[in-house]
Structure formats: structure tokens, C-alpha cells
Amino acid sequence: MPELPEVETIARGVNKWVRDDRIVDVWLANHPALFKTPATRQAKGLEGRVFLSVHRTGKHIVCELGPVLLAPRSKHVAQPVSDAQWIVHLGMTGRLLVTTPEAPVAAHTHVRLGLSSGRELRFVDPRRFGRLEFRDLARSEAFAASGAEPLTISSEEFASLFRGRRLPIKAALLNQTLLSGVGNIYADESLFHAGIRPRRSSGRLTKAELERLRLALRQVLEQAIRLGGSSVSDYVDADGVRGFFQLEHCVYLRTGLPCRRCQTPIRRILLAGRGTHFCPICQR
DNA sequence: CATTTCACCTGGTGGC
């Protein structure tokens, strides 16, 4: 489900519900591969802490956690400092949901965090490609993405990411160490809006093409965030609500359908092991 | 070093 716009939507929704809420109960399923930090240590770390805020970095949801002993926030107390982080990557099919404890537990629910407000935060992930990590900031560095943020990157920095590289531009867009947050949907959609074929060598794009791509990517991501992300199959936000950006897709999963700009059938190829969709006329 | 392929998982869809 989750690329930058979906992760941003979920992080905002979770933040709205759990800010200032305390974790009073932790249940983790027995799927060791899900937990980058061993489940026992993760459960111990989470228990009793307060959510200070929840935000997105790349495709990661970062929960800033306060110490176990923390007075309720008041006007007279300075903003508490985060001393731990819970980092959630949703993989392909992961969801974070805020529910009541009585809500039916969906299949493939792997985490349930009971909160002092009476609500519950749940992590559900059928394919189990997601990853959960706990960081004690007294012992380890705060989480930082390896790649640049596509929403705020400058022209110069964007162009320098691709200089001297021979790999296809679509493969470069998907590489999280260059840009963080772009996945298969938004790579295909931004290349369509920039008029660039996915197989073009990234190092051979002109300055003008790179700038078109940077702006197309930013616009596509911003509009997708405004529409709550793309619900291709079962993606929903933290409140269980679907997004609407799938209605705006021009190429993604539109193989054989007429191009919205020129009516030519959209083509599908395999690139970097991923289904890749483009218009053979609009994209050169 | 840069780049490509594959394994990791479950579930949905469509053909026979």
C-alpha cells in the first residue's frame, strides 16, 4: 500500500489520535522477522511510554516517545523531549489503525497497543513485509532516512543524484538511498507527467528533463497527499478511510487503456522487477 | 563499485 503520500496520510491520522496517549498494554505476534528490534526488547521498551508526536520520514512512520515517568502536559511544563522512537515501515500491505478495543480484530493483526485513552493502535500486515523497530535514544542515534526528501529537494541536488549513472531513471527513482518515499505508483505517474520514458538512462537526461521530473514528482505527491493517497486494493488510512488518488492515475495499472492525453493504449513492461506503465507517445 | 535478480509472504483474479 504505502508510498510517501499514503505513509504521510497514515502518520497524520495516527498523530491526531495518539498524541499524548500512554501505552498501557503491548501485544506482539510471534513473527520474529517483523521485529528489527527483538520482540521482547521492543515490548519492554514501548510499555508505559507516551506518544509525543507521530510523523513521516521517507516511507517510515516515526513515533516520538517520551519517558515512562512523565507528568501530563501543562502550560507550565516545557515540551517533553523524545527519548525513544518506534519506527514502523508498512512494507507492501501493512496498515496502522486506531480502533476501539472491541473492534473485530482483522486477520494478520501482528501488534496491538492498548492506550490510556481507551483506544487501541493496531498493526495489520498480511504479507509481513513490514518492519518494526524500537530505538532507545540514550543508546542509539535518532532515525534518519538515507535518501533526500522529494517534496523539498532543490534543482541542483536533484540533478546531482543522477549524474554519471547508467541505470534506468525509473530504477533510480525507486532507489531509497537517492530519494526516500517514491515507490512504483508515483515513479510511473511522475515520469508520465514529465514526458520521460522509464527506461531512459538517468545520467543522460537533460537539465530541462530533470527539472520537469522534479516538479512533476512534487506535484503528483502533493496532490496525492491532498486526496488521502491511492487505494489500489485495500489501502486505508488510520481511520479506515480509503484514499482517492487512484482516480487520478494516468498510467499505473492502466495497461491497454487509452492514454488520458492522446488515447494511445498504455503499455506495460518489466523494469527493475516491477510492472512499469507508460504512454509510448507522450513519453520520450 | 554499480546494477540486476531473487527471496521473502499472502491473497486476489482469471483461464481452463
Added chain:
DNA sequence: TGCCACCAGGTGAAAT
């Protein structure tokens, strides 16, 4: 109905 092939929002390790 069953069985099978193929496809799906991602990524890190192994191979080239």
C-alpha cells in the same frame, strides 16, 4: 469447484 499461473504499494542480500 479446483488447480494453476500470474500479479500486487517494498527492500535487502546475493549474484553479476
